[in-house]
Amino acid sequence: MPGRSTKPYLIxxxxxxxxxxxxxxxxxxxxxxxxxxxAEYVKNxxxxxxxxxxxxxxxxxxxxxVQFAARFSGVSRECTVPMAAIAGIFARENxxxxxxxxxxxxxxxxxxxxxxxxxxxxxxxxxxxxxxxxPKLQIVK
Numbered sequence: 001m002p003g004r005s006t007k008p009y010l011i012x013x014x015x016x017x018x019x020x021x022x023x024x025x026x027x028x029x030x031x032x033x034x035x036x037x038x039a040e041y042v043k044n045x046x047x048x049x050x051x052x053x054x055x056x057x058x059x060x061x062x063x064x065x066v067q068f069a070a071r072f073s074g075v076s077r078e079c080t081v082p083m084a085a086i087a088g089i090f091a092r093e094n095x096x097x098x099x100x101x102x103x104x105x106x107x108x109x110x111x112x113x114x115x116x117x118x119x120x121x122x123x124x125x126x127x128x129x130x131x132x133x134x135p136k137l138q139i140v141k
Contacts, residue, residue, distance in 0.1 A: 004063065005063070005083065007083055007086070007100060008061060008062065008063045008064075008083055010089075010098055011027075011061060011066070011083075011086065011089050011098075012061050014089045014090070014097050014098055015051055015061065015089060018052075018091045018097075019052070019053065021091070023091035023092065023093050023094070024050060024052050024055075024091065024092040024093065025050075025051040025052060025089060025090075025091065025092075025097075026048050026049065026050060026051065026089070026090055026091070026092050026097075026140070027048065027049045027051050027066065027081065027086060027088075027089050028046065028048050028086070028087040028088040028089070028090070028099070029046065029047050029048070029049060029081050029085050029086055029087060030045060030046055030085050030086075030087050031045050031046060031047055031085065032082075032084075032085055034082045034084075034085065035080070035081055035082065035085045036078065036079055036080040036081075037049070037077075037079050037081065038072045038077050038079075040072075041072060043138060046087070046138070047138075048138050048139075048140050049070070049079065049081070049140070050070070050092075050140055051066070051068070051089070055070055055071075056068040056069065056070050057069040057070070057076075063083070064082065064083060065080055065081060065082050065083060066079075066080075066081045066083075066086070067079065067080045067081075086100065087099060087100060088100060
């Protein structure tokens with residue numbers, strides 16, 4: 001019998017830590033066919049969602065998925081994100097959190113969020129074949 005994944009437990013823990021610390025928990029998601037989020041906000045197959053209690057309604061984090069209702073441009077939308085689609089959870093204010101590899105769902109990064117490319121337009125170097133690609137984060141207003 002395979003053991004339970006630690007991923008949902010870690011997501012709940014980081015979410016609680018963010019809320020207790022006065023931070024805004026953001027969820028980085030790789031959108032797939034099982035992910036229900038507003039398609040118009042998905043860029044390059046990814047979306048970053050605000051999981052604070054102020055931004056969500058009926059937030060539920062189970063071992064299988066994260067589910068909630070949220071307003072997007074003033075319109076309430078139901079969102080469902082399977083655990084397999086979650087790339088990471090982090091605090092907006094300082095970037096601290098956990099990021100997961102898609103293949104194993106194991107935590108690979110504890111600490112700051114990945115740095116965005118510079119505004120000068122410098123391209124990011126391609127990832128080496130031995131390291132998984134880092135999630136790309138977007139600012140959500």
